């Protein structure tokens with residue numbers, strides 16, 4: 180089980196949160212990617228909407244904005260994935276990994292999803308803002324732990340331009356307001372460089388200028404690529 184940590188801003192009020200949601204709302208691709216991945220999940224749910232596969236995390240400001248207006252979310256209890264044999268261990272690990280001011284949540288599930296009330300974490304999955312070692316927000320890269328479950332990761336060319344633009348605009352806004360947001364993603368990007376350097380792999384990037392690139396994790400040199408040549412992963416290859 181993974182948690183999808185979103186280090187969302189601490190000081191936004193409900194109106195700010197709902198405005199962020201309104202401006203980051205376009206579908207990720209021209210098809211329903213949940214229909215592509217769900218058949219490969221034993222639970223039959225899209226992986227990112229399956230509490231047994233990924234536990235969403237939100238800042239308490241999101242929870243405060245959502246709790247009065249929807250029953251979609253409740254605080255994660257840790258007992259909602261009965262089939263998981265390591266749930267006790269996972270529970271401790273997940274709880275320990277949640278930064279101060281954040282909360283793990285669980286939703287009613289994909290059959291009861293209410294799109295206007297999805298967390299920023301739902302909207303950005305499987306991506307995070309990629310930041311270079313000299314602190315430039317270059318574009319979108321992804322949570323590599325989901326390479327073998329998320330269909331989008333192996334089909335980056337299907338991600339819509341509109342989604343990419345809303346992702347970048349949302350994070351530009353957050354980074355202008357909250358330095359710690361930026362610092363957290365810079366650290367996540369550094370972690371990705373270390374992991375990919377060890378695996379001798381280049382990092383796929385959806386560049387904010389609209390292109391597709393592969394980044395060498397050691398030199399950070401970028402090569403523009405045809406999206407059809409980007410890596411694909413089992414079980415979708």
Ligand code: SF4
Nearest residue numbers: 212216225227329330
């Ligand atoms: S984002 Fe990935 S895991 Fe989530 S529904 Fe789409 S393909 Fe499935």
Ligand code: SF4
Nearest residue numbers: 228286288289292301
């Ligand atoms: S709110 Fe919707 S998109 Fe987010 S995890 Fe739940 S079902 Fe998936």
